[in-house]
Amino acid sequence: MRPQRVCKLTMMTDSLEGPEATPGPAIRRTADLVVIGAGPAGLAAAGTAAARGAKVLLLDEQPQVGGQIYRNIASSTAARNTVLGSDYVAGSRLLRALDEPGISYQPGAKVWQLTDQREVYYSVGTRATMCVATEVVIATGALERPMPFAGWTSPGVMTAGAAQIMLKSGLVPEHDIVLAGSGPLLLLLAVQLHRAGVNIRALVDTTPRQNRWRAAPFAPQALLGYDYLLKGLRLQRDFAATGIDHLRHANDLRAVGGDAISALEFSAGGVRRSIECELLLTHVGVVPNVQLTRSIRAEHEWHGVSQSWQPLLDHTGQCSVAGVSVAGDGAGIAGAEAAALAGELCAFGALARIGLLSASQGKRRIAQSSEGLRRLRAGRPFIEALFAPASEFLNPPDSVVICRCEEVTAGQLREHVALGCLGPNQAKAFSRCGMGPCQGRYCGLTVAQVIAAARGVTPQAVGYYRLRPPLKPVTLGELASLDEDDQVSSAAQVL
Numbered sequence: 347m348r349p350q351r352v353c354k355l356t357m358m359t360d361s362l363e364g365p366e367a368t369p370g371p372a373i374r375r376t377a378d379l380v381v382i383g384a385g386p387a388g389l390a391a392a393g394t395a396a397a398r399g400a401k402v403l404l405l406d407e408q409p410q411v412g413g414q415i416y417r418n419i420a421s422s423t424a425a426r427n428t429v430l431g432s433d434y435v436a437g438s439r440l441l442r443a444l445d446e447p448g449i450s451y452q453p454g455a456k457v458w459q460l461t462d463q464r465e466v467y468y469s470v471g472t473r474a475t476m477c478v479a480t481e482v483v484i485a486t487g488a489l490e491r492p493m494p495f496a497g498w499t500s501p502g503v504m505t506a507g508a509a510q511i512m513l514k515s516g517l518v519p520e521h522d523i524v525l526a527g528s529g530p531l532l533l534l535l536a537v538q539l540h541r542a543g544v545n546i547r548a549l550v551d552t553t554p555r556q557n558r559w560r561a562a563p564f565a566p567q568a569l570l571g572y573d574y575l576l577k578g579l580r581l582q583r584d585f586a587a588t589g590i591d592h593l594r595h596a597n598d599l600r601a602v603g604g605d606a607i608s609a610l611e612f613s614a615g616g617v618r619r620s621i622e623c624e625l626l627l628t629h630v631g632v633v634p635n636v637q638l639t640r641s642i643r644a645e646h647e648w649h650g651v652s653q654s655w656q657p658l659l660d661h662t663g664q665c666s667v668a669g670v671s672v673a674g675d676g677a678g679i680a681g682a683e684a685a686a687l688a689g690e691l692c693a694f695g696a697l698a699r700i701g702l703l704s705a706s707q708g709k710r711r712i713a714q715s716s717e718g719l720r721r722l723r724a725g726r727p728f729i730e731a732l733f734a735p736a737s738e739f740l741n742p743p744d745s746v747v748i749c750r751c752e753e754v755t756a757g758q759l760r761e762h763v764a765l766g767c768l769g770p771n772q773a774k775a776f777s778r779c780g781m782g783p784c785q786g787r788y789c790g791l792t793v794a795q796v797i798a799a800a801r802g803v804t805p806q807a808v809g810y811y812r813l814r815p816p817l818k819p820v821t822l823g824e825l826a827s828l829d830e831d832d833q834v835s836s837a838a839q840v841l
Contacts, residue, residue: 377403380479385413387674388485390689393443405455417514429541459815474824481696488632488675494742497601506629521624528553529631529733533585540588548591561731571724630735641813648806652730662695684722691715749789751782763800786811
């Protein structure tokens with residue numbers, strides 16, 4: 347068993363806990379629209395639909411709305427807002443959606459199954475409920491891309507997203523920190539931690555030198571979203587003002603230490619270096635969370651620029667499963683503003699199909715939202731190419747663990763390919779890879795890319811895990827709390 351490390355924290359201010367979930371008896375519910383996720387996309391979708399007369403059920407696993415981007419925005423303080431910045435504070439405008447009387451908001455709701463008949467199974471506490479929806483909007487956002495390297499599973503190594511959760515919960519790490527990886531979020535986190543008074547030893551930037559040439563063809567298109575680019579330039583200016591040591595084009599990373607990390611070793615400019623640290627924060631971008639869309643067998647495609655899977659959607663945001671739409675970063679990474687607009691687009695599409703918008707109104711609203719999204723997304727191919735992860739994290743060396751739950755290394759997976767393993771689903775039989783508590787959330791991309799490289803094919807040809815319910819751990823007591831009809835339906839699909 348790996349040793350546990352205690353992370354020392356201080357409070358910026360008193361933080362508020364969310365309301366305790368006290369669900370009543372399990373019942374079968376109905377709704378015009380079920381929105382899964384209460385981040386910017388989910389709040390915008392729910393508010394837009396409810397304002398036009400739809401009966402909306404808004405489900406979110408967290409105790410407060412906001413998603414990862416606006417986590418705890420409803421209870422944030424002036425001190426925390428100063429650290430997190432104006433973009434975070436801007437998220438408070440989305441809270442107005444909850445004032446719509448047509449919204450039934452359920453915090454602490456763990457969605458563990460969605461069917462192609464738009465049956466949504468979720469649990470609050472120990473009680474499970476099923477809701478039958480006319481339309482469903484999936485707004486579950488993004489996951490941090492895996493960044494496997496030697497020592498990345500050591501105590502004291504965390505993701506940038508985890509550090510942001512700490513800051514948005516009012517907690518500040520009391521460690522000497524090194525940040526490693528690439529992407530705008532890493533720069534933003536460095537600025538935020540600096541404002542909070544954290545000692546940052548260095549930012550070890552692993553962005554490959556050749557990325558600038560790969561991004562060049564996307565530059566003209568990116569100018570359509572010039573305000574997005576200007577935001578990036580301001581972020582670079584703010585980071586430069588911190589005075590944090592910025593070590594570029596690093597590679598061959600290794601976290602070293604015994605029971606806990608003590609240093610990060612890497613190469614930069616042909617020189618091997620080592621920086622002592624007590625906490626290492628890593629990040630190489632975010633990717634769409636496709637767990638729910640995969641579970642209902644929606645069609646997906648591999649995007650080579652972003653190196654990620656994305657669901658195939660029509661002009662209204664609807665996936666290949668009728669009545670199920672995907673809004674926000676789960677449909678492709680584009681940021682909070684675009685996520686909110688995508689939520690509106692999906693809501694307008696759902697309202698038109700339900701009949702709460704006339705054909706002409708629906709067409710006009712959908713066209714307006716689509717045009718706004720086109721502008722906001724214009725810069726993404728440039729950003730994704732500019733900050734594309736180094737190949738050592740996409741196809742790591744043999745000794746590196748890629749499935750943390752089952753401790754499977756890249757070398758073991760390549761051995762299985764040599765024995766006839768063709769894809770992630772077969773890898774489960776060879777090594778239990780992807781069968782741990784995370785259900786493949788954190789290894790799925792790496793497993794697909796390692797197998798694809800070993801076979802000499804594309805990740806599209808290799809495919810992804812076949813996901814089955816429940817998507818989150820569920821107790822027998824939760825299943826038993828469903829009413830009789832739902833028990834039969836759920837148990838048949840789970841088993």
